[in-house]
Amino acid sequence: MLCELYIDDLAVIQKAEIPFTDSFNVFTGETGAGKSILINGINAVLGKRVSKDIVRSGCEKASVTAMFRHLTKETLNKLDEFGIGTENDELMITREIFADGGSTARINSRTAPVSTIKEIGETLIDIHGQHDNRILMDPEKHIGIIDNYAGLEDVLEDYKASFRELQNTARKAKQLAVSEQERLERVEFHRQFIDDIGSLELENENEDTEIENEYVLASSSKMLSDILMRSKMAISGYENGSGIIEKLNEINSELSDHTEILPELSAISSRLETAAIEIEDIGEELSHIYDKMDIDEERTDYLSDRREKLNSAKKRYSCTLGELISRYEEYTSEAEEAEDLTKEIERLSQRKKELLVEVTKKAEKLSDMRSEAAEKLTGSIAEELRFLDMPDVKICFEHTKGKLTANGMDLMEMMISVNPGEPPKPMSKTASGGELSRIMLAIKNVIAEKEDIPTMIFDEIDTGISGRAAQKVGVKLRQISRSRQIICVTHLSQIAVMADNHLLIEKTRNGGSTFTNVSHIEGEQRVSEIARILGGEHITETTLNNAAEQLEGRESIYNEILGRR
Numbered sequence: 001m002l003c004e005l006y007i008d009d010l011a012v013i014q015k016a017e018i019p020f021t022d023s024f025n026v027f028t029g030e031t032g033a034g035k036s037i038l039i040n041g042i043n044a045v046l047g048k049r050v051s052k053d054i055v056r057s058g059c060e061k062a063s064v065t066a067m068f069r070h071l072t073k074e075t076l077n078k079l080d081e082f083g084i085g086t087e088n089d090e091l092m093i094t095r096e097i098f099a100d101g102g103s104t105a106r107i108n109s110r111t112a113p114v115s116t117i118k119e120i121g122e123t124l125i126d127i128h129g130q131h132d133n134r135i136l137m138d139p140e141k142h143i144g145i146i147d148n149y150a151g152l153e154d155v156l157e158d159y160k161a162s163f164r165e166l167q168n169t170a171r172k173a174k175q176l177a178v179s180e181q182e183r184l185e186r187v188e189f190h191r192q193f194i195d196d197i198g199s200l201e202l203e204n205e206n207e208d209t210e211i212e213n214e215y216v217l218a219s220s221s222k223m224l225s226d227i228l229m230r231s232k233m234a235i236s237g238y239e240n241g242s243g244i245i246e247k248l249n250e251i252n253s254e255l256s257d258h259t260e261i262l263p264e265l266s267a268i269s270s271r272l273e274t275a276a277i278e279i280e281d282i283g284e285e286l287s288h289i290y291d292k293m294d295i296d297e298e299r300t301d302y303l304s305d306r307r308e309k310l311n312s313a314k315k316r317y318s319c320t321l322g323e324l325i326s327r328y329e330e331y332t333s334e335a336e337e338a339e340d341l342t343k344e345i346e347r348l349s350q351r352k353k354e355l356l357v358e359v360t361k362k363a364e365k366l367s368d369m370r371s372e373a374a375e376k377l378t379g380s381i382a383e384e385l386r387f388l389d390m391p392d393v394k395i396c397f398e399h400t401k402g403k404l405t406a407n408g409m410d411l412m413e414m415m416i417s418v419n420p421g422e423p424p425k426p427m428s429k430t431a432s433g434g435e436l437s438r439i440m441l442a443i444k445n446v447i448a449e450k451e452d453i454p455t456m457i458f459d460e461i462d463t464g465i466s467g468r469a470a471q472k473v474g475v476k477l478r479q480i481s482r483s484r485q486i487i488c489v490t491h492l493s494q495i496a497v498m499a500d501n502h503l504l505i506e507k508t509r510n511g512g513s514t515f516t517n518v519s520h521i522e523g524e525q526r527v528s529e530i531a532r533i534l535g536g537e538h539i540t541e542t543t544l545n546n547a548a549e550q551l552e553g554r555e556s557i558y559n560e561i562l563g564r565r
Contacts, residue, residue: 001020001022001068001069001070001454001455001484001485002020002042002066002067002068002124002125002455002485002487003019003020003067003068003069004017004018004019004020004066004067005017005018005020005038005041005042005064005065005066005067006018006063006064006065006066006067007038007041007062007063007064008062008063008064009055009056009059009061009062009063010037010040010041010054010055010056010062010063010064011034011037011040011054011055011056011062011516012034012037012056012507012514012515012516013034013037013038013041013056013515013516013518014056014515014516016516016517016518018038018503018518019501019520020485020487020501021485021500021501022070022485023478023481023482023485023486023500023501024477024478024481024486024488024498024499024500024501025485025486025487025488025499025500025501025503026487026488026489026490026495026496026498026499026501026502026503027487027488027489027490027503027504027505027518028489028490028491028496028502028503028504028505028529028533029504029505029506029507030506030507030532031491034505034507034516035459035489035505036459036489037054037516038489038505038518039127039129039457039459039489040054041064042064042066042125042127042457043127044064044095044097045064045065045066045093045094045095045117045121046093046117046118046121046122046124046125046127047095047105047114047115047116047117047118047119047120047121048118048121050095050097050103052097052098052099052100052101054097055097055098055099059099060098060099061096061097061098061099062096062097063094063095063096063097064094064095064097065092065093065094065095066092066093066094067090067091067092068090068091068092068093068124069089069090069091070089070454071086071089071090071091072123072452072453072454074123074452075091075120075123075124075454078119078120078123079091079120082112082116082119082120084107084108084110084112085108086108087108091107091108091120091124092106092107092108092109093105093106093107093117093120093121094106094107094109095114095117105117107120123453124453124454124455125453125454125455125456125457126444126448126451126453126455126456126457127456127457127459128440128441128444128456128457128458128459128461129459132440133433133436133437133440133463135440136414136427136428136431136436136439136440137427137428137436138428139411139413139414139426139428142397142412142413142414143370143407143408143410143411143412145377145414145443145447146370146373146374146377146397146412147370148447149373149376149377149443149446149447149450150369150370150372150373150377151450152366152369152370152373155365155366155369156366156407156408158362159359159362159363159366159408160406160407162355162358162359162362163359163404163405163406164406165355166352166355166356166358166359166404169348169351169352169355170352172348173345173348173349173352176341176344176345176348177345186334190331190334193317193327193328193331194328194331194332194335196313196316197313197324197325197327197328198328198332200309200310200313202321202324202325202328203325205320205321205322205325206321207310207321208307208310208311208314208321211303211306211307211310212307214303215300215303215304215307218296218299218300218303219300219303219304221293221300222300224293225290225293228286228289228290228293229290231283231286232283232286232287232290235279235280235282235283235286236280236283236287243283244279245276245279245280245283248272248275248276248279249276251272252269252272252273252276255268255269255272256269359404360404360409363404363408363409363410364409366408366409366410367399367401367408367409367410370399370408370410370412371399374396374397374399374412377397377443377446378395378396378397380442380446381395381439381442381443381446382394382395384441384442384445384446384476385438385439385442387472387476388438388441388442388469388472388473388476389438389468389469389472390418390435390438390469392417392418392419392420393416393417393418394416394417394418394424395414395415395416395424395439396414396415396424397412397413397414397415398411398412398413398415398424398426399411399412400412413426413427413428414426414427415427416430416431416435416439418430418431418435427439432464433463433464434463434464434465434466434469435464436463436464437461437462437463437464437465437473438465438469438473440461441458441461441473441476441477444456444458445476445480448480448484453484454484454485455484455485455486455487456480456484456485456486456487457486457487457488458477458486458487458488458489458490459489460489460490460491461473461477461488461490461495462490462491462492462495465492466492467494470492470494470495471494471557471561472561473492473494473495474492474494474495474496474497474498475498475557475558475561475562477495477498478498478499478500478558479558479562481500491533492533493530493533493534493547493550494550496529496530496533497530497550497551497554498554498558501520502520502521502522502526502529503518503519503520503521504518504519504520504521504525504529505517505518506518506519526551527544527547527548527551528544528547530547530550530551531543531544531546531547533547534546534547
């Protein structure tokens with residue numbers, strides 16, 4: 001519970017040391033005295049967001065320190081989670097807010113992130129502010145009341161995790177489908193190229209040059225072979241015809257027969273003999289070359305066909321063989337990616353179907369739990385409201401199921417009927433300010449009993465109520481304070497007199513500056529303050545007597561109302 005609050009330079013509060021009892025504590029004071037500043041200070045040490053404007057004018061920083069004792073098991077577990085030790089079952093949290101906009105936090109004098117004190121603070125204090133009544137006016141927030149009451153945080157988070165996965169899977173599948181369509185259109189656009197070039201099975205960007213060189217040689221082999229054969233036959237002779245050598249020998253024989261008659265022929269004959277030997281040797285070389293000639297007509301035909309296909313492809317697509325290979329690799333890679341993309345979309349689509357089934361089942365389970373919790377909650381709220389002078393009230397939740405959302409499939413709006421015979425209507429349209437205050441008090445009390453939060457703070461829970469209803473609220477707060485600490489800001493004497501610890505907030509002026517003081521009051525001081533609440537600035541003897549009577553009779557009233565319950 002909150003034992004003491006220390007404040008330095010927080011708005012109009014220069015310095016304050018505020019003690020709290022472990023039961024019912026109440027703050028009173030004139031409007032504008034600074035009660036809301038105290039709530040802001042407590043919010044600060046709980047890790048809530050605060051503005052630099054809260055720093056007292058002319059000061060560098062504001063400081064708020066809260067001392068807690070009798071820590072609950074939940075708080076101790078949270079401290080242990082953050083590795084924070086305690087001594088004598090005490091916890092001290094300090095928050096400093098600087099005029100330049102920064103802030104620091106300390107837990108037991110050790111620096112800590114604000115997020116840490118926020119998590120710890122949630123186990124220490126539950127604050128009901130004036131704005132909380134607006135939750136009842138917003139049907140979309142009603143489902144949160146049920147989830148909080150039923151402790152469905154883990155179940156809801158498990159559902160949300162699956163729902164987020166479903167959303168992400170569906171979103172990714174949709175995005176990939178758009179990308180897949182673009183890729184498929186591009187692949188289809190290049191389909192003819194892929195088919196044409198793919199059929200060529202290109203691997204070597206220099207193949208066309210190599211094919212051309214080999215083709216030139218292969219296509220010339222037959223021509224060269226024919227020339228060699230004709231030359232060889234011309235020298236050695238055909239089967240039915242003489243060759244050059246035989247002709248030379250015939251000529252030489254005729255000439256040599258007449259060398260005696262014409263001596264000059266002898267030299268010519270000798271030369272013809274030598275020429276015949278040389279030509280015969282040439283014939284043998286030609287024969288040897290001819291024998292080595294390898295004429296592969298199938299290879300020549302292949303080279304001719306391949307040469308024609310390569311040249312045709314280069315001409316058709318106006319690029320080199322290397323460029324054809326590069327483009328083919330690019331387009332086939334895109335086709336493979338498109339195929340992989342299609343498979344991934346199919347996988348995501350299947351996963352989406354599985355998740356839809358999973359999320360639907362979890363939503364239905366969550367819906368059943370909410371329906372069961374709503375019935376119990378409305379019964380408990382109605383019981384509390386009967387005590388709070390709303391005996392004929394009927395509370396229910398209008399439960400409708402819709403499409404899957406981040407919070408499930410449920411729409412749950414709190415309905416209320418305050419008069420017998422009237423059907424329940426939306427609370428946001430029918431409940432008055434005073435009814436909203438009491439309903440919220442009832443809800444807070446019911447939920448607090450399940451959450452075991454040691455301290456509850458009510459900032460003007462008395463809005464819109466008076467008379468007997470206010471008296472009932474005061475008794476209820478006092479009753480609650482017997483099991484947990486209550487801190488309340490009020491303008492009503494019926495609530496203030498029920499407190500065990502009365503704290504007065506007063507605004508004073510000194511030398512042109514404004515100061516707010518917080519002090520514990522009792523005896524005549526407390527009678528005077530109750531009289532001020534009753535009668536305003538003009539306090540009469542009658543008002544004082546009335547105030548004294550309320551204080552003296554509070555125990556009998558408390559016991560009477562509880563006994564009558």
